Amino acid sequence: MIEQKFRQIFGSSPEVVVRAPGRVNLIGEHTDYNDGFVLPAAIDRAITYAGRRRAHRHVRAYSNDFQASVEFDLDDIQKAGENTWSNFLRGVSKFLEADGHRLVGADIAFGGDVPREAGLSSSAAVEVGATAFWNKLLGLGLDPVYVVKLSRRTENEFVGVPCGIMDQFISALGRRDHALFLDCRDLTYRHVPLRADVKIVVCNSGVKRALAQSEYEVRLKQCREAVEKIAAGTGRTVKSLRDVQPSDIEAAKSTMDNLLWRRAHHVVSENERTLEAVEVLQGGNVERFGELMNQSHESLRDDYEVSSKELDTLVVLARQQRGILGARMTGAGFGGCTVNLVRADAAESFAQAVADGYEKVVGLKSETYVCQASDGALISA
Numbered sequence: 308m309i310e311q312k313f314r315q316i317f318g319s320s321p322e323v324v325v326r327a328p329g330r331v332n333l334i335g336e337h338t339d340y341n342d343g344f345v346l347p348a349a350i351d352r353a354i355t356y357a358g359r360r361r362a363h364r365h366v367r368a369y370s371n372d373f374q375a376s377v378e379f380d381l382d383d384i385q386k387a388g389e390n391t392w393s394n395f396l397r398g399v400s401k402f403l404e405a406d407g408h409r410l411v412g413a414d415i416a417f418g419g420d421v422p423r424e425a426g427l428s429s430s431a432a433v434e435v436g437a438t439a440f441w442n443k444l445l446g447l448g449l450d451p452v453y454v455v456k457l458s459r460r461t462e463n464e465f466v467g468v469p470c471g472i473m474d475q476f477i478s479a480l481g482r483r484d485h486a487l488f489l490d491c492r493d494l495t496y497r498h499v500p501l502r503a504d505v506k507i508v509v510c511n512s513g514v515k516r517a518l519a520q521s522e523y524e525v526r527l528k529q530c531r532e533a534v535e536k537i538a539a540g541t542g543r544t545v546k547s548l549r550d551v552q553p554s555d556i557e558a559a560k561s562t563m564d565n566l567l568w569r570r571a572h573h574v575v576s577e578n579e580r581t582l583e584a585v586e587v588l589q590g591g592n593v594e595r596f597g598e599l600m601n602q603s604h605e606s607l608r609d610d611y612e613v614s615s616k617e618l619d620t621l622v623v624l625a626r627q628q629r630g631i632l633g634a635r636m637t638g639a640g641f642g643g644c645t646v647n648l649v650r651a652d653a654a655e656s657f658a659q660a661v662a663d664g665y666e667k668v669v670g671l672k673s674e675t676y677v678c679q680a681s682d683g684a685l686i687s688a
């Protein structure tokens with residue numbers, strides 16, 4: 308599809324094609340920027356890059372999703388005020404050059420089917436896709452974790468969104484039929500197999516994540532503040548909420564403002580839930596895994612306060628259906644999607660029933676996707 312578009316726009320075949328998937332997080336929400344644990348899976352929706360070298364240092368890029376083109380000079384890469392979709396590619400190119408990787412001009416077409424602003428990390432897919440594209444086109448032999456870090460740096464420093472590392476990590480290093488357990492402190496990871504008799508079903512609330520960025524920044528600050536307060540109380544080195552034990556958080560209850568305490572409590576309890584979730588998934592106990600997903604949602608709703616009326620409705624509807632094991636909001640929150648673990652034989656009817664129920668209650672259409680965990684950009688490349 309993108310290859311064909313490339314031929315149509317640039318008049319020849321691409322030299323390389325690279326595919327970077329979106330993601331859904333199964334559990335471990337708002338823990339990555341607290342040095343904690345996450346368990347996402349790459350989904351079978353992706354951004355594909357097709358491209359070919361040119362003789363000089365100009366990049367021509369076509370976005371199939373925006374049906375628009377830009378051109379920029381590798382010797383003078385600036386952030387664009389218009390066609391802001393091109394900033395991911397510009398930022399990645401700028402930082403690669405700054406790190407001493409000499410790029411060459413290229414014709415590039417890209418696009419895909421990861422819904423935008425739905426909490427499925429289309430931005431991370433665009434960034435990781437761009438980095439992986441240059442890596443493959445020029446045979447740079449980049450270390451996979453370097454690809455992840457450079458893609459995240461683009462989002463933080465060039466695009467200006469203060470995200471953690473989860474989304475770029477899974478887009479690069481996800482594996483088919485597996486979730487990825489990542490320790491966001493030391494970036495060690497392992498793939499955990501998903502059972503064939505359960506499916507991951509994503510339900511899109513259709514509500515864009517309007518408040519997500521400003522509230523995300525507020526949560527970041529609150530977590531830092533909570534760390535300072537708790538560190539003062541424990542007398543141990545507490546660098547992040549990762550270092551806070553469940554017993555510390557209980558002990559800190561009377562010493563802190565309740566709102567700050569609830570924020571910290573979510574993160575500390577979510578890390579515990581994620582560790583248990585990995586263990587039970589490995590042992591095949593999907594029932595317990597589902598319970599932990601349910602608890603994660605309650606914690607995000609009540610302690611961290613990043614859910615929404617629509618997400619809560621999707622979760623309530625999900626839990627009424629046959630075959631459901633667990634349901635929770637996924638991603639930053641304030642709109643976007645829920646993730647559901649459903650018995651495989653009930654997955655299609657589940658998706659339909661939730662979509663119908665949601666339309667009746669909320670008056671909005673919910674797109675639902677029965678997902679297949681997929682390979683990341685660096686796995687399939």
Ligand code: GLA
Pocket residue numbers: 332335336337338339340470471472473474638639640
């Ligand atoms: C967004 C960010 C991630 C992570 C999640 C919440 O997706 O990009 O880094 O913080 O929110 O878990």
